[in-house]
Amino acid sequence: MRWLGIKWNDVVQELMNERIDYSYVITYPTGKAIPSGELRVVRWNQVEGKLKFVVLHDRFIK
Numbered sequence: 001m002r003w004l005g006i007k008w009n010d011v012v013q014e015l016m017n018e019r020i021d022y023s024y025v026i027t028y029p030t031g032k033a034i035p036s037g038e039l040r041v042v043r044w045n046q047v048e049g050k051l052k053f054v055v056l057h058d059r060f061i062k
Contacts, residue, residue: 008039
């Protein structure tokens with residue numbers, strides 16, 4: 001739970017320092033909204049010893 005809402009760049013740095021295996025997916029809004037701003041962690045889980053993250057932009061332009 002410690003990664004929820006944290007900037008993705010900060011999380012990646014921590015994962016690399018601790019040499020943790022991970023993957024991630026960036027989600028995008030449907031419709032005409034354009035993503036902008038920082039990427040933030042919105043979901044994560046552990047599958048077969050590997051951390052999987054879902055990240056999204058914290059701002060959108062309509």
